[in-house]
Amino acid sequence: DVKVTQSSRYLVKRTGEKVFLECVQDMDHENMFWYRQDPGLGLRLIYFSYDVKMKEKGDIPEGYSVSREKKERFSLILESASTNQTSMYLCASSLTGTGGFQPQHFGDGTRLSIL
Amino acid sequence: KQEVTQIPAALSVPEGENLVLNCSFTDSAIYNLQWFRQDPGKGLTSLLLIQSSQREQTSGRLNASLDKSSGRSTLYIAASQPGDSATYLCAVRVESNYQLIWGAGTKLIIKP
Numbered sequence: 168d169v170k171v172t173q174s175s176r177y178l179v180k181r182t183g184e185k186v187f188l189e190c191v192q193d194m195d196h197e198n199m200f201w202y203r204q205d206p207g208l209g210l211r212l213i214y215f216s217y218d219v220k221m222k223e224k225g226d227i228p229e230g231y232s233v234s235r236e237k238k239e240r241f242s243l244i245l246e247s248a249s250t251n252q253t254s255m256y257l258c259a260s261s262l263t264g265t266g267g268f269q270p271q272h273f274g275d276g277t278r279l280s281i282l
Numbered sequence: 283k284q285e286v287t288q289i290p291a292a293l294s295v296p297e298g299e300n301l302v303l304n305c306s307f308t309d310s311a312i313y314n315l316q317w318f319r320q321d322p323g324k325g326l327t328s329l330l331l332i333q334s335s336q337r338e339q340t341s342g343r344l345n346a347s348l349d350k351s352s353g354r355s356t357l358y359i360a361a362s363q364p365g366d367s368a369t370y371l372c373a374v375r376v377e378s379n380y381q382l383i384w385g386a387g388t389k390l391i392i393k394p
Contacts, residue, residue, distance in 0.1 A: 171325075198380065209286075209371070209386040217380070225381070257325055270316060271382065273325035 170194070171274040173258050179280045186245040188277050190258030199241035200259040200271060201225075201233065210257065216241055217263070248281045255279075284309045286374050288385035296393050297364060303357040303388050305372035310350045313375040317346050317357050320369045320387070329370075330357070334377075362392045 174189035192199065198217050202210040202225075212225030214233040222233050230252060234242040241260075245252055255278050259271040285308045295301050305315070314333045318326040330339045330346040332355065338347040345358040359366055369389045373382040 173325075176323075207386055209384040210373075210382075211384075212381060215380060259326075270328050270331050272328070273318075275325040276323070278323070 171258055171260055171272050173256075173274040173277050175277050176275060177278050177280075179282060180245075180248050181282055182248060182250060184245075184248050186248050186279070186281075188243040188245075188256055188258075188279070190241045190243070190260075190274060191239050192241075192260040192272070193239065194260070194262075194272075195238065196260035196272075197238075197263050198261045198271075199235065200261075201231075201241065201243045202257045202259065203227070203254040204257055204276070205254050213243065250281050253279060253281045284312075284374060284376055284383045286372060286383050286385040288370075288372060288388050290388060291386065292389040292391070294391040294393060295362060297362060299362050300358070300360050301362055301390075303359070303370050303390070305355040305357070305385055307353045307355075307374050307383070309376070310353055311377050312350065313377045315346075315348055315355050316373050316375070316382070317344075317355075318371045318373065320371060322368075326371065359390075364392045364394050366390065367392045 170193045172191045201213045216222045216235040232244045257276045258274045261271045262269040287306045316331045317329045332339050332348040343360040348355045369387045371387040373384045
């Protein structure tokens with residue numbers, strides 16, 4: 168079974184701090200994704216990476232950056248945390264198989280609170 | 283622009299009932315559609331994936347159907363159990379695009 172592990176289940180930080188959220192997958196997937204999930208808004212894609220050191224902006228990249236130095240690890244960085252970044256953050260990974268992108272597998276999420 | 287809608291936002295039914303969850307999308311040019319389950323405070327678990335060329339997929343008590351022309355998918359749950367209580371999300375992959383377009387989910391409560 169695919170295992171996607173997010174480093175923290177709950178995290179509390181202060182406004183202005185630099186925050187790192189880590190995600191590791193163990194199935195050699197090419198693609199990794201960071202989403203945020205807010206009540207009534209569903210999942211929104213922040214960034215996507217299709218290979219080491221490669222990234223693409225999603226729908227809401229402002230205030231975030233990402234790093235993918237190794238295939239198994241995808242980091243989300245909040246450069247200067249703000250209260251409107253309080254949310255549930257979900258990481259996912261997938262293969263690029265024949266026929267295009269394969270189903271995404273999700274971690275358990277990190278509930279981040281910015282005070 | 284593709285939009286995905288799930289109605290109702292919440293549903294409560296007695297244990298044992300068969301039920302249907304709805305997902306609609308505005309653009310029929312989809313690559314596939316996926317149903318997920320999310321337990322409170324947890325990540326998402328993939329339930330069923332239907333390719334655009336398929337009409338339905340089944341897994342145990344779950345059956346998902348797809349009607350591209352009408353822009354609709356349904357998730358049928360047979361003989362519901364309290365353990366089925368969760369939020370169910372559908373997501374559409376637009377053709378030739380990595381992105382998933384998500385519905386906001388239906389929160390399902392099965393009463394014992």
